[in-house]
Amino acid sequence: MHDVIDEKYDVHDHFRMDLTKNTCPSREERLGVAIKNYYGTMSNLVKGTRDKTITQPERCFEQSSSCSLSIIATRILTIRDSVTLMHAPIGCSVCNHGSHELFRHIPESDGRPGNFNLHNVSTNLTEKDIVYGGTEKLKNAIKESDVRYSPKAIFVMTSCASGIMGDDIEGAVSEIQSEVKAKIVPIHCEGFRSRVLQTGYDAMWHGILKYIVKKPEKKQKDLVNVTNMFSYTWRDKAEITRLLGKLGLRANFVPEFSSVEDLEQMSEAAVTAPICPTFGDYLIKGLEQEFGVPYFREFVPMGIKNTDNWLRHIAKYTGKEEEVEKLIEEEHATIAPKFENLKKEFEKIRKKLKKDDEKLTAIGAVGQGRVLAHAGFLTELGFDVTGACAVDYDALITDDFDSLIKDVGDFVILISTFQAADYVNLFHNLKPDLTLQAPFKGGKFETDKAMGTIHFLRGDNHASRTQAGYNGAIAYGEMCLRSFHNTSLGKLISDTTEDPYKAWWYEADPMYFVKDKPEKKEVKVPVIVGNKRKSHGK
Amino acid sequence: MSKIRNIAIYGKGGIGKSTTSSNISAALSEEGYKVMQIGCDPKSDSTNTLRGGQFIPTVLDTLRSGKRVETDEFIHDGFNGIKCVEAGGPEPGVGCAGRGIITAIELLKQRNVFEDYSPDVVIYDVLGDVVCGGFAMPIREGIAEQVYTVSSSDFMAIYAANNLFKGILKYANNGGALFSGIIANSVNLPEQQDILNDFSKKTKTTITEFVPRSLTVTRSELRGRTVIEAEPDSEQAGIYRSLARKIITNGHKYVPSPLDVDGLKSWAQSWSDRLLGQGEAPGRINCSLEHGVQIAEEEAVRAR
Numbered sequence: 130m131h132d133v134i135d136e137k138y139d140v141h142d143h144f145r146m147d148l149t150k151n152t153c154p155s156r157e158e159r160l161g162v163a164i165k166n167y168y169g170t171m172s173n174l175v176k177g178t179r180d181k182t183i184t185q186p187e188r189c190f191e192q193s194s195s196c197s198l199s200i201i202a203t204r205i206l207t208i209r210d211s212v213t214l215m216h217a218p219i220g221c222s223v224c225n226h227g228s229h230e231l232f233r234h235i236p237e238s239d240g241r242p243g244n245f246n247l248h249n250v251s252t253n254l255t256e257k258d259i260v261y262g263g264t265e266k267l268k269n270a271i272k273e274s275d276v277r278y279s280p281k282a283i284f285v286m287t288s289c290a291s292g293i294m295g296d297d298i299e300g301a302v303s304e305i306q307s308e309v310k311a312k313i314v315p316i317h318c319e320g321f322r323s324r325v326l327q328t329g330y331d332a333m334w335h336g337i338l339k340y341i342v343k344k345p346e347k348k349q350k351d352l353v354n355v356t357n358m359f360s361y362t363w364r365d366k367a368e369i370t371r372l373l374g375k376l377g378l379r380a381n382f383v384p385e386f387s388s389v390e391d392l393e394q395m396s397e398a399a400v401t402a403p404i405c406p407t408f409g410d411y412l413i414k415g416l417e418q419e420f421g422v423p424y425f426r427e428f429v430p431m432g433i434k435n436t437d438n439w440l441r442h443i444a445k446y447t448g449k450e451e452e453v454e455k456l457i458e459e460e461h462a463t464i465a466p467k468f469e470n471l472k473k474e475f476e477k478i479r480k481k482l483k484k485d486d487e488k489l490t491a492i493g494a495v496g497q498g499r500v501l502a503h504a505g506f507l508t509e510l511g512f513d514v515t516g517a518c519a520v521d522y523d524a525l526i527t528d529d530f531d532s533l534i535k536d537v538g539d540f541v542i543l544i545s546t547f548q549a550a551d552y553v554n555l556f557h558n559l560k561p562d563l564t565l566q567a568p569f570k571g572g573k574f575e576t577d578k579a580m581g582t583i584h585f586l587r588g589d590n591h592a593s594r595t596q597a598g599y600n601g602a603i604a605y606g607e608m609c610l611r612s613f614h615n616t617s618l619g620k621l622i623s624d625t626t627e628d629p630y631k632a633w634w635y636e637a638d639p640m641y642f643v644k645d646k647p648e649k650k651e652v653k654v655p656v657i658v659g660n661k662r663k664s665h666g667k
Numbered sequence: 668m669s670k671i672r673n674i675a676i677y678g679k680g681g682i683g684k685s686t687t688s689s690n691i692s693a694a695l696s697e698e699g700y701k702v703m704q705i706g707c708d709p710k711s712d713s714t715n716t717l718r719g720g721q722f723i724p725t726v727l728d729t730l731r732s733g734k735r736v737e738t739d740e741f742i743h744d745g746f747n748g749i750k751c752v753e754a755g756g757p758e759p760g761v762g763c764a765g766r767g768i769i770t771a772i773e774l775l776k777q778r779n780v781f782e783d784y785s786p787d788v789v790i791y792d793v794l795g796d797v798v799c800g801g802f803a804m805p806i807r808e809g810i811a812e813q814v815y816t817v818s819s820s821d822f823m824a825i826y827a828a829n830n831l832f833k834g835i836l837k838y839a840n841n842g843g844a845l846f847s848g849i850i851a852n853s854v855n856l857p858e859q860q861d862i863l864n865d866f867s868k869k870t871k872t873t874i875t876e877f878v879p880r881s882l883t884v885t886r887s888e889l890r891g892r893t894v895i896e897a898e899p900d901s902e903q904a905g906i907y908r909s910l911a912r913k914i915i916t917n918g919h920k921y922v923p924s925p926l927d928v929d930g931l932k933s934w935a936q937s938w939s940d941r942l943l944g945q946g947e948a949p950g951r952i953n954c955s956l957e958h959g960v961q962i963a964e965e966e967a968v969r970a971r
Contacts, residue, residue, distance in 0.1 A: 147779075151809075154777040161735035184734050262800065293766050295800020297807050300841030 146415055148339045151299050152317035153331040153411060156523050157185060163325045163523035167544035168555075168639045171517075171534050174542060178527045185324060190642040194547045196320030197329030199224040202286055204359060205316070205333060206247050207232070209388040210281040212274040212311070215251040216267050216298065217288030225249050231588035235363055239590045242386065248278045254290050263291055264301040271302075275309035281389035282341060285315045292319030312389075314340040325521045326546065327407060330357075334412040337384070337392055338419065345396040345420055351378045352394070353443055354401040354416070356409030359385040360496065363590040365404075365597035369430065372440060372598050375456050376449045383412075385587075396420035400446035402439065404429060404597070405498035407525050427529065429498060430597045431605075432506030433461070433468065460599045471606040472511055478613050479511070482562060488513035491563040491609075492556065495519065495583045497526050500542070501533055503565070503583075508537045510606055515561045516541035518552055543639060549574075550630060557635045563612060575623030579612035671781055674914065675791040675805045675844060678817035679827035683852040685713045686884060686893075687817050687910075688792040692717060693895035694904075694911035695788055696747035703742075703786040704749060705775070707805060708794035709756025709764040717745030720891020725755020726771040738778050746896050750784055764794075765801020772804050788915065795827060803834050806844040813847040813920050815875060820851070820859035822935055825866055832870055832925035845920035848875035850910065855879045858945075862938055869934060871924040875917065876910040879903075 144159055156163035162178045166186040177183035198221060206213045206228050215222050228247055235241040250273070252258070252266045267285065274283050287298055302313045316336040318329045353373055358366050366382060373380045381391050381398055395401070401416050403409035406426035413424035423446050430439040437457050444453035479489050493503030494517040504514045514537055522544045534540075541559065545551040553574045556564050564576065567583035574580075585594040593608070595601040634641075676691075678684040685706070692704045706713025711725045723743045729736040745751040754771035756764040775781070781789065791805040805811050816831050818824040828849065835846050851863045854877045867874050883904075887897035894904045926934060 150776060157735070158774070158777060181735075292769075293763055295765050295769055295804060297800065297803070297838065297841065300807060300838055300843065304841050 144414075146335070146338075146411070146418060148335070148415070148419065150335075151315070153328070153335040155323035155328045156325040156331065156521075156525075157323060157328075159331075160524040162527075163323075163327075163521070164544060165324050165521045165546040166640065166643050167522060167542065169542070170539050171530055171542050172539045174522065174544075175527055175531045175534070178524050186640075186643040188642050189644045192548060192550065195224075195326055196289075197318040197323060197326060197332060198286055198288055198320050200326050201316070201318055201329040201333045203228055204357075204385050205284050205286070206249055207359075207385045208282070208284070208392070209242060209386065211389060212248040212250055212278050212280045212283045213286060214267075214270055214274055214283055215249070215286045215288065216263060216270075216291045216296070217251060217254060217286065218290055219251050219253045221288050221290075222249060222251050231586060232363070233588075235588060235590045239363065240367070248274070248280060250274050254288070259290060259294055262294065263296050264298075267296070267298070267301050268305045271305050271309055271313060275311050280311045282392075283309070283311045283313050284336070285313060287315070287317050287319050289320050292317075292322065312340055324546075325523060327410075327521060327523070330408050331411040333384070334409075334415060338412065338415040341389065341392045342396050342416070342420070343393045345394075347397060348399070349379075349394070349397045350399050350447060352381050352398040353378050353447065354395050354398045354412075354422070355380045355382050356401065356403045356412055357385075357405050358382045359587045360405045360408060360499075360584070361587075361597050362585045362594050363588055364592060364595045365601060367590075368595050368598035368600050369404075371600075372436075372456070372460075373443070375459075376440070376444065376447070376452050378443065378447055378449065396422060398422055400424060400443055402443050403498075405496060406501075406529070407498045407523070408496065410525055429502040431499075431502035431601060432509050433464070433599065433602050434509060435502060435505050436598050436602065464599045464603055467603045468606065471603065471610060474610050475511055475613075478610075489563065490515040490559075490561040491565065492516040492518065492559060492561045493565040493583065495567045497522050497544075499583070501526075501529055504533055504537050504540070506602070506605070509602075510609065512563065514538070514540050515559050516543065516555060518543045518545065518555065520544075520546045545639075550634065551639050553630060554634060554637065554639045558639070563609060565609075574619070575626070575628065576619035577616060577623070578619065579609070579616055580619050581609050581612035671786060672788045672915070673791070673811040673813070673844075674788065674847075675793055675811035675814045676817060676850070677793050677806075677814060677828075677831045678795065678850075678852075679824045680795045682817050682819055682824050682827075683878075684792050684794075684817045686716070686888065687850055687852060687878065687907075688713060688790050689716045690893045690895055690904075690907035691911045691914060692749050692788075692790055693746050693893040694908045695915060696749050697895065697908075698911070698915070700787040700915070701785070702749045702788045702790065703781075703784060704745075704751055704790045704792060705772075706751075706753040706792050707768050707772075707802070708754070708792065709759070709767060710794075711753035711755045713792040714743075714745055714749075714751035714753060716888055716891060716893045716896075717749050717751050718743065718891075723751055723753055725753040726774055727755035727767050730770070730774070738780055738783070742780065742784065746893065750786060752780075763801070765799040765804075768793075768801045769804050772810065776809075803838065806835060807838055807841070809842070811844045813917075814844045815848050815850050815914065816846075817850045817852050818863065819853045820862040825862075825935075826931065828866075829870065829925050829931055832872070832923040836922055836925060839922045846872060846923045847914075847917055847920045848873045850875050851877045853878070853880040858942065865938070866934070869924075869926060869930075871921075873919075875913050876906065878906055878910065 162183050164185050203224055206225055237243055252270045254263050298315045302315050306313055314336045316332050318332040370380050401413045401422055401424040403413055416422040417424055425442040428435050428438040430436045440453050444450050489512050491507045491512040492515055494500040497519040500517045500519050507514050543555045563579040565581045565583045593604050595604040676684055676688050692702045696702050704714050726741045729740045743751045754768050756767035791811055793805050806814055816828045818828040849867055851874050881903045883894055883898050883901045887894045890897055
C-alpha cells in the first residue's frame with residue numbers, strides 16, 4: 130500500500146488512529162506543523178516544516194472565516210437517510226440553509242435523488258441550556274429525529290457551546306442508543322478546538338469510521354471509494370463515474386450524497402482514491418488501518434497527466450492495468466487535439482501580452498491539495514505558476530510539495546484562511562496574467578487582467594463546469610481561456626465599486642496582521658534563488 | 668500492559684484533597700507502585716508537596732506556547748519517581764477552567780500518555796464540587812473508574828460530597844466512574860465521626876478512613892513535602908499508608924444515593940438539634956447550615 134509515501138515521511142510521526150477514542154486529534158496536535166498563515170516560497174515552507182521551525186502564527190486582525198463544524202455540516206447534511214443534528218445554538222446552522230438551493234435545480238436525470246429532502250435538526254441551545262446543560266435536550270432531539278425521519282443514521286454535531294459547557298455527548302448517546310433505531314454518530318467538531326479547518330474533516334471521518342463503517346463481509350473488487358467529491362462539482366462526479374465505468378469499476382462517492390449503506394461498505398472497496406489527499410486523509414488511512422483497504426494519495430484527477438496517474442493507481446489495485454492503458458489512449462485521442470487547440474489559443478494571447486519567450490503567469494488553488502492539482506495543470510497549459518494560495522497547510526502534504534517544486538519549479542505560496550484582503554494583496558504584488566479565485570471566499574476584486582474561478586458551485590451540473598478528468602481538463606482550460614477573452618468582471622467591479630482597501634494595504638507585507646513575524650521584510654515578494662523569478666518588490 | 672487503576676479524588680476546596688492525594692501517591696510509590704498524580708484544578712498546586720514545594724509547568728501552560736509540546740514538558744518526576752501532572756487553567760476570574768480540564772485530559776489521552784508511561788495507578792485530584800461539565804470530565808466514561816471524596820464533618824464539605832454523589836449518579840448509566848468511599852479528613856472528635864458515619868449511612872456509602880487533623884501535616888507541608896516523605900515514622904504517615912493500602916486493595920465500587928435538598932436540610936437539622944441538645948457542641952463543632960445561618964443573621968442584626 131502507499132509504498133512510496135510512507136518511507137519518505139520524515140515530517141510527521143507515524144500516526145495510528147485509535148477508534149476507541151471519542152474523536153481525532155487536531156491537525157496541529159497530530160502533525161506539529163498545521164498552520165493557517167504563511168507567506169513565502171514553497172521551498173522555505175517545506176524546509177521550515179522539516180526542521181520544525183514553522184509554528185502557528187497569531188493574527189491580530191482577521192475577517193470572517195469558517196470553522197470545523199460549518200465546513201463539514203454542509204457535507205454531512207447531504208448523506209441520504211440521515212439526520213444532521215446540530216447540538217448548538219441555532220445560528221451555527223446558518224451555512225446549512227444554502228444546501229437546498231445549491232442542489233435543488235439539478236434534474237433527476239442528472240442524478241439528483243428524487244427524494245431530495247435534507248434533514249437538519251438543531252437543539253437550539255439557549256442561555257438556559259448553557260447554564261443547566263444540554264444533554265436532556267439532545268436526547269429528546271435524537272428521539273424526535275428518529276420518529277420524524279426514520280433515518281439510518283443521526284449525526285450529532287457538537288459545537289463551541291456544547292464543548293465549553295462540557296456536555297457529555299458520548300454518555301448521552303450511549304444512554305439513548307438502545308431507544309432509537311438509527312445509528313447515532315457523535316462528531317466532535319467544536320470550532321474552537323482547532324484553527325485548522327481540516328480538523329473538522331478528520332472528526333467527521335473518525336465518527337463515520339467508528340460508528341458506521343461495517344466489517345467487510347466480502348470484498349468488492351470493482352468498488353472504488355472516491356472521497357470528498359464535492360470539493361469539486363456535480364458534473365465532476367459524472368466525469369469520474371464515466372471514466373471508472375469504462376474500466377468496469379463503480380465509484381463509491383463519499384460522503385456527499387452517499388447513502389448510509391455506501392458509507393458502511395467502504396471497508397469492502399478495492400481501493401480508496403481521494404479527490405483531495407488531505408481532506409480525505411483520515412478516512413483513507415483509517416480504512417487501510419482498520420480494514421486493509423489500500424489507498425494512494427499522490428495524485429488528484431485534474432489535468433491530463435494527473436488524471437492518467439490517478440486512473441493508473443486505481444487500476445493497479447483493481448487489476449485493470451491493461452484496460453486503463455487502453456482507456457487513456459482512447460481518451461487522449463479524443464481530447465489531445467482539443468487540448469492542443471487550447472494551448473494554441475493561449476500562445477496567441479501570450480504573444481500579445483509577453484515579450485520573447487516569457488510565459489503567461491498564473492496563481493491558483495484554494496486548498497493545499499489543490500495546489501498540487503493546479504500547479505500541474507497550469508504548467509500543462511503552458512503557464513508559469515507564479516504563486517498559489519491555500520486556506521491552510523500541514524505536514525501531510527510537505528513531501529508532495531517538495532516533489533512539486535522539483536517538477537514545476539519553486540513559487541510563492543500564501544496560506545491564509547479565507548482572508549480576502551490577503552489574497553488581493555498577493556495578486557497585487559505578483560501581478561499574474563491569470564488569477565484564479567474561489568466562490569464564497571470573497572476573492573473577487575478589481576483587475577484589468579484575466580480572472581477565473583478556482584472551482585464552481587458544488588451543485589453546478591453544466592458540462593462547462595467540469596474540472597476533473599479529461600473532460601475537466603478541456604472545460605477548465607476553456608474557462609481559463611474565456612477569462613482572457615473577457616475581462617469585464619474585474620473592470621465592472623472596478624468601475625462600479627469603491628476600492629475596499631486603502632493604498633497602504635497594497636504596499637503592505639501580506640503578513641502585516643500576523644503578530645510576531647519572524648522577520649519584518651521590506652521585500653514583499655520572496656526572492657527565489659536559482660530559479661525562474663527574481664523579486665519585483667520594492 | 669496490566670490494567671491501570673484510575674482513581675479520582677474529589678472534595679470541596681481547601682478540604683485537604685491535594686494533601687490526601689499526595690500522601691496516598693507517596694505511600695503507594697513506597698509500596699513499589701508506579702504512580703501518576705494529575706491535578707485537575709486551575710490553582711495547579713496538587714503535586715507541590717511531591718516536588719519539594721515547586722510548581723511545575725502545567726499542561727495548559729505548555730499548550731499556550733502554540734508550538735507542539737512534548738509530553739515530558741508537562742510530566743515531571745516527583746518524590747520516589749511519581750509522575751506529576753498539573754492540568755492548569757486560566758487565571759482566577761477569566762476564561763473557562765472547566766474547559767481547561769477537558770482540553771488537558773483530552774491531550775493526555777490523545778498523546779497516549781497512559782500507554783507510554785504505563786503507571787499502575789493514576790490519581791486525579793479534582794477541584795471541589797462537580798461545578799460544571801468540565802470538572803465532571805474525570806468521572807466520565809473511560810477516565811477514572813473509582814471515585815473517593817475527601818470530606819470533613821463540616822456541613823459545606825458534606826454538601827459538596829452529596830453533590831458529587833449526584834454527579835456520579837448522573838454518569839453511572841453511561842459507563843462513568845462509580846463511588847468507592849469517603850475519606851474523612853480532619854476528624855478528631857467522636858461527634859465528627861458520628862456525623863460522617865450517619866451521612867454515609869443515609870447515602871448508602873462507605874467511609875474508607877478517618878484521617879485526623881494533625882500538626883505533622885502542617886509541618887511537612889510548610890517544608891513542601893508530604894508527611895510520608897518528611898515524617899515517615901510519624902503516626903500520621905501510618906494513617907496515610909493504611910489509607911493508601913485500603914484504596915489500592917478496594918475494588919468495590921457502587922452508585923451512591925445522594926440526599927435531595929430537603930433531605931439534606933432535615934438531616935443537617937437533626938444533627939444541629941442533637942448537638943445543641945448536648946449543650947457544648949455549637950462552640951466546638953460547626954456542622955449545621957441552619958445553625959450557621961442563624962448565627963450569621965444574628966450577627967447581621969447586631970451589626971445594624
